[in-house]
Amino acid sequence: MSTASNGERLLSLDAFRGFAIAAMLLVNNPGDWSQLYAPLEHAEWHGWTFTDWIFPFFVFISGISMSFSLARRGQAADRVALLRHMWRRGATIILIGLALNLFPFFHVETLRIPGVLQRLGLVTILVAPIALWCGWRAQLAWFLGLLLGYGLVQTVVAVPDASGVWHRGSLQPGEDVGAWLDRTLLGGHLWAKSKTWDPEGLLSTLPAVASQIAGLLAGRWLALRSRDPGEKATWFMVSGLACLWIAQVLDAWTLPINKNLWTPAFVFLTTGWGCLVFGVFYWLLDAAPLPRMRHAMARRLRPLVVFGMNALFLFALSGVVARLLGLIHVAEGVTLKAWFVAPLRALPVDPRFASLLFAAGFVAVFYGIAWAMWRRGWIVKV
Template identity: 30%
Template sequence: MKKEVKNQRLQSLDALRGFDMFFIMGGGALFVGLATWCPTPFFLAIADQMEHVPWHGFAFEDMIFPLFLFIAGISFPYSLEKQKASGMTSSAIYRKVIRRGLVLVLLGCIYNGLLDFDFANQRYASVLGRIGLAWMFAALIFLNVQTRIRIGIVAAIFIGYWLLLIGFPAPDGDGDPFSMGGSLVGYVDRMLLPGHLYKEIHDPEGILGIIPAIGTASLGMLTGEWIKLKREGLTEMRKVGMLICAGALLIVVGLVWSLVFPINKNLWTSSFACLVGGISMLLFALFYYIIDVKNCRRWTLFFRVIGMNSITIYLAQHFIDFEFTSTSVFGGLASIFPESFQPLVLALAYIAVCWGFLYFLYRQKIFLKV
């Protein structure tokens, strides 16, 4: 049994999750540092991708959040199989799914300052809360609905969300259903969310955006289910090929849809969800092919150490001053170099300190699991 569970674990999933969280753990600053030291068009273009777009549009930085949710979706069919194999009852599985979703909401509130007990100024919407609720509802759908119907549900979610935003602009807005002040998304948050909103009149992790995010998590679950599938004539290469085709199709749909429904992470528009869902599929197909199909794994340790404690490093960076530690240890070294090179050295130092912290936990087999 132990051997079977070990073989079922996707090394590519841990590596891809680590790749994703690397940019939360200082990867963006690393590329900005490279552009500062060597301001060529290539490095400057990459550095520009390390910041969120203000409203409509897309940059690589906008991928990090939905890619994590997509990955969480991929892992669910595998964890569900393990839970059923261990003898967990259906009611126990449901309780675990709901508990995980609510715990992530709680952790998101703690991240946003819940322990300050300043409830009037508390931000209740959060990245972890969006992940928890979207994943939870997608998992409940997965547990109760067959594959083909789930594909239809995802399509209905994306189309329905589009029609909802077009048909019901904010009554107090500027008439543009896709603007910050005019969208139904911000209006619902202003009416229903207590505390304060991240952008005063709008919260990028607010209530309505959970709906298309359920579609993002469901795309991940469909991907995980596809990779798990055992069928005569269905080779690993064919699985990868179909993922590439599905990912490319989603990207095309997202880009075409953006002509009438702008790509917008803050609103989590359906065109955005299709685009990032397609890119996520392509990234996973690449990692899965290299790591699990071709068994090329030696290079993955760096990312797996991050990926196996992803929630830990997300929370730890908020509560532990890694920047103070990295500057205290490596600041003197950085000062030796030319001023244009110092941001790169300090970015590398920050990543090294964070990774060293995670590697210690990895060696001690300490993993925060929600």
């Protein structure tokens, strides 16, 4: 644990990260999984919802942070030492993800190997050498090459499904190349709800790498000293709209928008929204021409900044707490979570709203934890 001053951090990036972690806590912790408003659950398969933004935002943010950090270190930095550091960080994130999947029973034989943190760590490991040794043109080439290669593999390669029936270019659950690869290499260690495929599988990690490279490119633009902050904010908006247009074209003509498959259209969609949302935060907190306005927005958006300074720690802790709420019993057959939810269910409101109230309370509790850490200057680094 370390202490850092706000002056060493980009306020808008912390706010964007805080927005993502607050949204993640909200959608991951409803009072009742069967009572959800549509935007607060993932798209069933093709298509997207607000919830489908959140994890790609973390990947995009990780790319911005990586590029911005490297730009501050300058060309004289020891790249090999930085690579070792980034690989250690990625490996640590993977181990944290595996530990969360093992908790609380530690049944290795049924351990789900893929996961959100595992993908984030693996993507960090794969992107690190591209960030360190490639210029922006080479990074753009990697971005396009990964998406093109992934699209071709998913379209051309024929594979058997879990029943042995062969498919070429099928994007139905469990029938694509990624699902076959996961069953072949990770059989018995996939997402328990699907068993024959995993939303954070191996093959779809490649377009997730492209999502982080998009963040790298955004971070390079952000770090340019020759550009006015207002101009940077404007181009984030323009780039975001362009990416959304490309996403719609790809959705119509090639592989459809699909979070579970992390299709190229999904990469452009979430990159576009990432540019737009971050562009708003950047203009309000770092690029607005009037200092009084920036200071006023910094006060109003401070809760998001507070959340964003320890996002990884809060996410991991929330996973532990959520599991404990479902395991600890306060009475026969009554878990601690059910005990908390019962008064909300008794309210004369829509059951979905009662479920949302529990999630909002969960977020509020974690904001209290984040605020206490912020007050003490604690930043948990991996």
